[in-house]
Amino acid sequence: MIKLNNIFKQYISNNEKIIALDHISFTIAKGDLVVLKGASGSGKSTVLSLIASLTKPTSGDIEVKNTKISKLSDNFASTFRQQNIGFIFQKYNLIPNISVKDNIILPLIPTNPDELFVNSRANSVMKLFNIEHKQNIIVRNLSGGEQQRVAIARSMINDPDIILADEPTANLDEALSLDFIKTLKELKDLGKTIVVATHDPLFFELDFVTKTINMKNGHIVE
């Protein structure tokens, strides 16, 4: 499903070269729930960005669903993302001054969809994550937990096969974090392939996690 082959990623920040990933390789099978574990700056978020094709590797190949996404042009990468990836960001990355429903349907807009289809998809994911009653509320007026549910619902609106979550519980208390873990289990049960980047210990002992990849300074460590 997801193959990273000898990935090297280097950023330039303030004229300084920073190595984010140093020749890493791993494979994730369909339906797996993989946890990328490591401290801040270990390269976890970069791996997610590469799988989502939000950035390109400096060298190496990434194959997702048999497509070499590291070779895709910007527009094809966007289309690929729109069709296959649901991304839950650490800071949710919602648009704060529009409603819950308007945020959730954002990934569908480029497809110029029918109103019926949009409403049925939006209602279904809002129901799934219990935010149907908040659909007309402006997002900035929601609590952190509610905002996270909106972010998850948005990541599911296009029914993606792959869900990527970057530090999803960083801004949540323990109760909400456990709720989120429960949601992940439900998504896994639906057959989704899930990759979670986190340093939250709550994820490390979960029995439904297929694989944990430990990262440090851009390397995979045992």
Place this chain on the structure above:
Amino acid sequence: MLKLNKYLIEFAINSILRDKTKNIFIFIVFSLLIFILSSVFLVTSSLQKELNLTADSLPDIIVQKMSAGRISAINTDIADEILQIKGVTNAIPRVWGYYYFENAGINFSVVGIDQFETQYKNSLKQITQQYDFSDLDDFMIVGKGVKKVLEQNYYKDYFNFIKPNGDFKKIKIKAVFNDNLTLESNDMVLVSKDTAYEIFGIDEDKATDIVVNVANPVEVKTIAYKIKMMFPDTRVITKEDLKISYTNIFNYKTGIFLSLFIVSLFTFFMIIYDKSSSLSSQAKREIGILKALGWKTDDILKEKFYESFLLSFISYIVGVGVSFIYVYILQAPLLRDVFMGYSVLKPPFELIFSCDIKTFALIFFLSVPIYIAATIFPSWRASIVDADEVIR
């Protein structure tokens, strides 16, 4: 058939409403600029049309008597001698002048008319055909503006002219003419030639000037030269001279506004430059989020196009709409006076409708597409950067 993306348009409208303060500011500046430009163009276009019509109705040649460098009354006999020149179709002595109405502080153009004479211009010919002038000794026909001013000063049916010797000459209003040439006829008072002589105190063998019409327009200059040679103490003005003089005054005033136009455009382009060279971090982040959610660069540019088009086009329509109300309903207060200059001493007149589509197209192409480009360009720059870089 291309199906419009309803959700993309809705998102664009939402984006405008989300940034209310900034967009209201842009809307006001944009509409104001369009309003000023189109008002100036509408007023100039209206006055230009008026002046062109007036100039076209002018006689080919006007002969004035000069004495000590000033215009004085001319002998009517000269008209008969001018008529002898080959190519001259008519030479008519005119009795006319300005009558200052002290109460209102304005001038009327009083024109003496003789129904049985050849009229030197079409508008007078039409009036003489329309009204019975047989008893015009005690009556007058006035322009709309004159009628309005007289009514404001309680002269409903008549007016008392004060003759040079201080006596009153009471003249009743017979009719109000509704001429197409507002600027020319608005301040006009038509009386019989005898009455005009009386009001101005001119001897009956004299006239204010003599108007000459020539059969072949090519010969006007030659005939004007001949008249000048025959009567060296006269000033001979051709229609072309008058047109040039009108145009010079008009162009001078248009020039002032052209400077204003350039200053406004400069300000507009400064705003545009500022807008095109930067994008707020919030706007960049939003573009990054949309890219991360699967929006292509094209989708983002389309959304930005709808957003900037809606804002600029609505501002354009409002600016143009308000300028039409300002010019044709409110009659362009302040602006009209600047263009009219000396004519503040004349009765008020209405700006005639004149709308040049090309001018509005020019204003449109100088504003709306430039604003759209200035909005799209920085968005394009933000959207080609890795989404990962923008949202981190």
